[in-house]
Amino acid sequence: MQIHLPLSGTGTVPQRLYRDLRLALAEGRLAPGERLPPSRALAAELGIARQAVVDTYERLVAEGFFEARRGAGTFVRRLPPVVTGEQVEPGVGPGRHWRPLPVWGDREAPRRYNFAGGVTDRRLLPMTDWRRAVMRALREEARDRTLQGECQGYLGLREGISHYLGYSRGLPCAADEVMVTQGAMQGMDLLSRVRIVPGAVVAVEEPGYPPARWVFESYGARVVGVPVDEQGLCVDQVPEAASMIYVTPSHQFPLGMPMTLERRLQLLDFVRGRDVLIVEDDYDGEFRFDGRSLEALKSLDRHQQVVYLGSFSKVLHADLRLGYMIMPKGLQAALRQAKSLTDGRAPNLMQKALANLIEEGAFARHLRRMQRLYQRRRQRLLEALAQRPDLWNCLPQVAGIHLTLEFRQSVDKLEARLLGAGINAEDLGGFHASSEGTKGLLIGFGMIDDEDIEVGVRALARALSA
Amino acid sequence: MQIHLPLSGTGTVPQRLYRDLRLALAEGRLAPGERLPPSRALAAELGIARQAVVDTYERLVAEGFFEARRGAGTFVRRLPPVVTGEQVEPGVGPGRHWRPLPVWGDREAPRRYNFAGGVTDRRLLPMTDWRRAVMRALREEARDRTLQGECQGYLGLREGISHYLGYSRGLPCAADEVMVTQGAMQGMDLLSRVRIVPGAVVAVEEPGYPPARWVFESYGARVVGVPVDEQGLCVDQVPEAASMIYVTPSHQFPLGMPMTLERRLQLLDFVRGRDVLIVEDDYDGEFRFDGRSLEALKSLDRHQQVVYLGSFSKVLHADLRLGYMIMPKGLQAALRQAKSLTDGRAPNLMQKALANLIEEGAFARHLRRMQRLYQRRRQRLLEALAQRPDLWNCLPQVAGIHLTLEFRQSVDKLEARLLGAGINAEDLGGFHASSEGTKGLLIGFGMIDDEDIEVGVRALARALSA
Numbered sequence: 001m002q003i004h005l006p007l008s009g010t011g012t013v014p015q016r017l018y019r020d021l022r023l024a025l026a027e028g029r030l031a032p033g034e035r036l037p038p039s040r041a042l043a044a045e046l047g048i049a050r051q052a053v054v055d056t057y058e059r060l061v062a063e064g065f066f067e068a069r070r071g072a073g074t075f076v077r078r079l080p081p082v083v084t085g086e087q088v089e090p091g092v093g094p095g096r097h098w099r100p101l102p103v104w105g106d107r108e109a110p111r112r113y114n115f116a117g118g119v120t121d122r123r124l125l126p127m128t129d130w131r132r133a134v135m136r137a138l139r140e141e142a143r144d145r146t147l148q149g150e151c152q153g154y155l156g157l158r159e160g161i162s163h164y165l166g167y168s169r170g171l172p173c174a175a176d177e178v179m180v181t182q183g184a185m186q187g188m189d190l191l192s193r194v195r196i197v198p199g200a201v202v203a204v205e206e207p208g209y210p211p212a213r214w215v216f217e218s219y220g221a222r223v224v225g226v227p228v229d230e231q232g233l234c235v236d237q238v239p240e241a242a243s244m245i246y247v248t249p250s251h252q253f254p255l256g257m258p259m260t261l262e263r264r265l266q267l268l269d270f271v272r273g274r275d276v277l278i279v280e281d282d283y284d285g286e287f288r289f290d291g292r293s294l295e296a297l298k299s300l301d302r303h304q305q306v307v308y309l310g311s312f313s314k315v316l317h318a319d320l321r322l323g324y325m326i327m328p329k330g331l332q333a334a335l336r337q338a339k340s341l342t343d344g345r346a347p348n349l350m351q352k353a354l355a356n357l358i359e360e361g362a363f364a365r366h367l368r369r370m371q372r373l374y375q376r377r378r379q380r381l382l383e384a385l386a387q388r389p390d391l392w393n394c395l396p397q398v399a400g401i402h403l404t405l406e407f408r409q410s411v412d413k414l415e416a417r418l419l420g421a422g423i424n425a426e427d428l429g430g431f432h433a434s435s436e437g438t439k440g441l442l443i444g445f446g447m448i449d450d451e452d453i454e455v456g457v458r459a460l461a462r463a464l465s466a
Numbered sequence: 467m468q469i470h471l472p473l474s475g476t477g478t479v480p481q482r483l484y485r486d487l488r489l490a491l492a493e494g495r496l497a498p499g500e501r502l503p504p505s506r507a508l509a510a511e512l513g514i515a516r517q518a519v520v521d522t523y524e525r526l527v528a529e530g531f532f533e534a535r536r537g538a539g540t541f542v543r544r545l546p547p548v549v550t551g552e553q554v555e556p557g558v559g560p561g562r563h564w565r566p567l568p569v570w571g572d573r574e575a576p577r578r579y580n581f582a583g584g585v586t587d588r589r590l591l592p593m594t595d596w597r598r599a600v601m602r603a604l605r606e607e608a609r610d611r612t613l614q615g616e617c618q619g620y621l622g623l624r625e626g627i628s629h630y631l632g633y634s635r636g637l638p639c640a641a642d643e644v645m646v647t648q649g650a651m652q653g654m655d656l657l658s659r660v661r662i663v664p665g666a667v668v669a670v671e672e673p674g675y676p677p678a679r680w681v682f683e684s685y686g687a688r689v690v691g692v693p694v695d696e697q698g699l700c701v702d703q704v705p706e707a708a709s710m711i712y713v714t715p716s717h718q719f720p721l722g723m724p725m726t727l728e729r730r731l732q733l734l735d736f737v738r739g740r741d742v743l744i745v746e747d748d749y750d751g752e753f754r755f756d757g758r759s760l761e762a763l764k765s766l767d768r769h770q771q772v773v774y775l776g777s778f779s780k781v782l783h784a785d786l787r788l789g790y791m792i793m794p795k796g797l798q799a800a801l802r803q804a805k806s807l808t809d810g811r812a813p814n815l816m817q818k819a820l821a822n823l824i825e826e827g828a829f830a831r832h833l834r835r836m837q838r839l840y841q842r843r844r845q846r847l848l849e850a851l852a853q854r855p856d857l858w859n860c861l862p863q864v865a866g867i868h869l870t871l872e873f874r875q876s877v878d879k880l881e882a883r884l885l886g887a888g889i890n891a892e893d894l895g896g897f898h899a900s901s902e903g904t905k906g907l908l909i910g911f912g913m914i915d916d917e918d919i920e921v922g923v924r925a926l927a928r929a930l931s932a
Binding site for chain 2: 015058061082105127130141146186214277350359424
């Protein structure tokens with residue numbers, strides 16, 4: 001057999017040899033039945049260790065492409081299937097009920113200045129602690145004799161979450177009220193699934209968080225936007241027919257004011273005695289900078305009408321895909337059932353690793369460290385933004401890892417300007433259901449490097465003025 | 467301050483000290499404003515290292531319960547919230563559309579003899595390779611500068627899956643046809659979500675996999691059971707109105723026969739030119755013991771009417787919660803959208819670790835090793851079962867990690883008998899929608915220890931005869 005094996009590209013020698021041999025198979029340069037050179041001979045010819053050839057042959061045997069015949073050598077057994085790039089008809093499509101909506105939170109390329117909202121920097125994760133927590137979880141997994149995990153979530157993590165909410169949000173809850181979800185997003189989805197009858201009226205804040213609106217609509221809800229003022233949701237404008245009300249009380253998304261105690265009590269009073277569920281999305285209420293933290297709305301709920309949604313996306317990273325719900329009693333059975341039908345449960349390893357991080361105290365230390373870091377970064381950003389009062393007005397955000405700018409005058413081609421200046425930031429208009437929203441930007445500071453803040457803000461000012 | 471800190475229980479000294487101090491806070495033995503003993507004094511009193519006290523105080527400071535005042539010492543800042551065990555009203559319940567159904571795949575306690583179906587043994591995982599793959603993924607994560615992961619799944623894993631299906635199932639596909647899901651379960655859920663209009667007719671095999679039936683029903687489908695015979699699904703009995711057909715062609719669940727080529731072609735012919743989707747659930751077709759592997763039904767699909775569902779639950783472990791779909795073109799956009807609304811995406815770390823395991827060849831080696839191990843274990847189980855032809859008839863399963871027994875005569879109180887004998891195994895009756903199903907058992911061999919096979923089968927024989 002004569003075959004060209006350049007061993008080029010990245011990876012270890014066995015990986016490169018493997019790629020070359022696969023390519024030779026795919027291109028038909030190796031045919032079924034053909035005998036491969038002995039490992040010793042090939043290693044000598046290529047000037048590599050014999051073990052690298054042995055390992056690679058074994059891998060291709062394991063994959064069924066090669067065959068080792070005792071005493072006779074290694075032979076090509078079969079060729080990999082060919083993926084053709086031919087144009088095909090689209091075939092079966094979605095049902096007539098399915099409405100195309102935007103995809104939110106998909107992979108986004110970083111630009112020069114990352115003022116993206118709702119994302120945090122992987123470099124800020126407590127990597128040593130996290131690695132140790134993952135290692136410990138791997139060892140625990142290896143010893144675990146139970147047949148499979150718990151649908152509602154790993155008990156150790158549910159205990160950790162209940163503990164965490166006690167110290168971070170003043171929210172007392174028991175582990176059996178907690179359900180572990182894939183981010184807060186899945187919480188909204190499961191709630192919609194068990195609560196929303198097609199045609200049901202769901203009230204959301206206007207402006208607000210678009211994916212919440214979309215998930216409710218995808219279950220057939222009639223979504224009604226309710227205005228917010230400086231006290232939060234205008235409760236007196238919530239439709240009488242609403243069966244679900246989605247709110248962000250700790251700091252309104254995207255505008256930033258907390259819902260006042262008066263409004264919270266008014267909202268609870270509004271739902272009292274009716275079949276209405278309040279969905280409290282506390283998306284990053286842990287990071288609070290001005291004044292004393294208002295407790296979670298859920299802590300005022302005496303009649304099991306509030307569900308609390310939280311997420312580790314902002315305190316750790318969204319890639320973990322771990323969030324949680326504090327479930328009202330009456331919904332627990334249905335939510336467990338919905339979770340079992342949706343995806344079974346969250347991956348054990350991730351749940352155990354996070355439980356370990358919490359249990360070992362590393363999580364609380366990280367949270368505290370991030371609070372200090374974000375406090376400093378936010379101050380620096382506020383000062384940089386204050387240089388250009390001619391261009392924007394910065395809305396007071398009491399918490400969280402973004403700020404909101406209202407432009408002094410409307411800006412055309414905003415997305416193109418941001419792209420041209422290498423800036424990730426979100427058009428505030430996108431959070432309004434109507435197109436007549438405030439003209440402005442959501443400026444996140446979870447990702448931006450400290451030293452990029454001033455230069456990034458100057459780049460933004462130039463982009464808006466150009 | 468005098469306080470009882472017994473340092474009992476498990477864990478490191480700081481963990482035990484932390485628990486004792488938390489308990490003292492929770493029970494009100496430490497009051498806000500109270501001054502803690504200096505770390506040196508407390509360490510001396512308890513006979514532990516001073517650093518343990520320092521670390522514990524710091525953790526409680528980070529959690530907001532203690533406060534360190536420079537030069538003055540450490541003080542109690544606030545108490546943890548109290549979780550009361552009071553009986554509460556149930557509050558808000560699910561919508562009127564929501565039907566209570568069983569919860570499938572929740573945590574199950576292992577018994578003496580684990581013949582549970584569909585589960586594998588964590589001890590058989592390639593732990594060294596898996597640990598290395600996870601470690602590498604952690605390093606890659608730390609370097610990753612993208613803002614967030616991809617909704618459709620990490621590209622490296624999608625490439626790995628396309629590669630894997632090429633060698634394990636003879637199914638050519640490109641990475642952009644692959645969607646990474648949380649187990650095959652989420653694939654069924656997403657498909658139902660985008661395809662099923664309430665009242666739509668969905669055909670399933672009878673007997674079949676109950677959670678598939680439930681998920682279709684939860685979206686309002688009218689589910690019709692279609693009988694299977696020795697060739698697989700009786701295609702001529704599929705209702706004309708069916709808009710979705712769920713099948714297990716590689717080996718029928720739970721009875722075990724593969725769908726013949728004739729039936730496969732008949733099924734494809736039946737759907738041709740109509741708006742009907744075939745859902746091919748290839749739940750453990752990798753493990754094939756008798757005869758040549760039939761290719762996936764999807765590989766015969768020329769008109770984008772088949773979606774292929776696979777899972778790593780059987781080749782690795784269900785706790786990974788990683789599966790995949792090969793999507794027909796016409797459904798790709800809707801499925802991506804549904805995934806983004808459901809849970810955003812799968813956890814990056816798990817996806818990257820699995821991609822590494824595949825890329826490094828360790829996955830193929832594991833698969834090969836498990837094929838040999840299951841082959842041996844299955845043979846041993848078949849021989850043990852053959853000792854009692856008076857009690858059961860063992861149905862031929864051509865693939866997978868379970869066998870099916872038909873009892874010679876009906877057995878009353880089956881679940882109680884199994885429990886009494888310490889046996890996990892599933893009543894075959896549970897897979898029939900009607901109660902008149904075959905009386906028998908599904909016997910899995912993914913979890914049972916080799917040396918427990920004969921003694922487990924004897925225990926089963928005794929339990930059935932008693």
